[in-house]
Amino acid sequence: MSTSQATDLDLGVRDALDMLDLDPTRPLIISDADEVLLQFVAGLERYLDGQGLWLDLQTFALSGNIKDKETGEPVPVEKTPDLLSGFFKAEAGNLTAVDHAADALSALSERAQIIVLTNVPTAQRDARAESLARQGMAYPVIANKGLKGPAVSHIASAFTAPVFFLDDIPHNLKSVAESHDASRRLHFIADKRLAKLLPASEHSHFHSSHWPDAQSFMEEELTKKGF
Numbered sequence: 001m002s003t004s005q006a007t008d009l010d011l012g013v014r015d016a017l018d019m020l021d022l023d024p025t026r027p028l029i030i031s032d033a034d035e036v037l038l039q040f041v042a043g044l045e046r047y048l049d050g051q052g053l054w055l056d057l058q059t060f061a062l063s064g065n066i067k068d069k070e071t072g073e074p075v076p077v078e079k080t081p082d083l084l085s086g087f088f089k090a091e092a093g094n095l096t097a098v099d100h101a102a103d104a105l106s107a108l109s110e111r112a113q114i115i116v117l118t119n120v121p122t123a124q125r126d127a128r129a130e131s132l133a134r135q136g137m138a139y140p141v142i143a144n145k146g147l148k149g150p151a152v153s154h155i156a157s158a159f160t161a162p163v164f165f166l167d168d169i170p171h172n173l174k175s176v177a178e179s180h181d182a183s184r185r186l187h188f189i190a191d192k193r194l195a196k197l198l199p200a201s202e203h204s205h206f207h208s209s210h211w212p213d214a215q216s217f218m219e220e221e222l223t224k225k226g227f
């Protein structure tokens with residue numbers, strides 16, 4: 001659920017990535033947060049409800065699908081960015097973890113390095129990192145901007161070990177496929193209503209709404225590659 005088409009790596013994002021202490025000979029899992037580790041849509045619905053609005057999940061998009069509870073009228077598309085910005089300010093630190101995500105990552109962390117690459121606004125990065133840590137996911141959090149391919153290739157190009165990438169948004173899976181084709185890509189959409197609105201991305205190797213299945217996929221891939 002992003003409209004940014006940036007293809008270059010933001011300099012602030014690059015600097016944050018360069019601070020990570022990663023071992024290119026050890027597997028790496030790069031996970032999105034919203035709708036992968038955290039229940040984004042459920043949190044957004046709570047927030048919208050407080051504003052007299054609701055999310056009419058007819059398509060995999062926010063713009064045009066946020067409606068007034070009383071009149072049923074959609075909020076003008078140009079107001080969506082402001083609404084989302086208000087949502088992140090108020091709720092970036094309050095989203096509930098997706099079921100089994102913390103346990104799955106904890107098990108995987110014995111065999112792989114883990115980082116969170118999320119398009120949260122930079123100002124809310126710390127709140128998001130604290131919220132993830134509080135819910136058992138204390139991993140480095142990078143606030144990305146735009147499509148994720150440039151950030152992934154910046155980190156992963158030096159890797160000799162397997163690199164996994166998880167995201168709910170097809171644009172990001174495509175971007176990562178184009179920037180770092182060697183990555184193994186998981187199309188993960190936690191919210192089942194949302195998952196029904198989208199086919200599996202053609203740029204992914206695995207599609208699921210269930211963390212234990214994603215965990216098994218990655219563990220089997222690691223075993224196959226001798227890690």
Ligand SMILES: [Mg+2]
Pocket residue numbers: 001032033034035036167168169
């Ligand atoms: Mg997401």
